[in-house]
Amino acid sequence: MAQMNVSIPDALKSWAEHRVAEGRYSSTSDYVRDLIRRDQERADAVAELQAAVDAGRSSGRSDKTISDVIVEAINKYP
Template sequence: MATVRKSITFTKQQDAWIKSQIEGGDYTNDSEYIRDLIRKDQANNSKLNYLRMAVQKGLDSDVSEKSVQDIIEAKIKEKQ
């Protein structure tokens, strides 16, 4: 995978935090830590988008005449 160089600026507090993560042994350098943050952010955004779509699907659907208990019982029967 091709890489691109970026120049970013951190506060002293942020820099100290990054260094503490590296010293903790989870990361070998600043770049590795930042790349991991980006991967986690991408995963979180994917989950959030999925949840947003699920909520919208629910909002767009009709109101069910079934009770919550009826729905639970139907799901239990499906699994048997």
């Protein structure tokens, strides 16, 4: 496993130590790894959503009315 040294303000260090003291994390390193993992998951979800938005925008306009879309959705997911 790679090692990384990070400088943070005392208030953030105290916060991380407090989170470890609560018992959910075994160490501040464990806490930081979890934060990075969650940030990575969030970035992946945002990229996936952006790709869906881009695909929708590039697909063009539909001739369907809102009513048509609602009826299709009701029939597809009864």
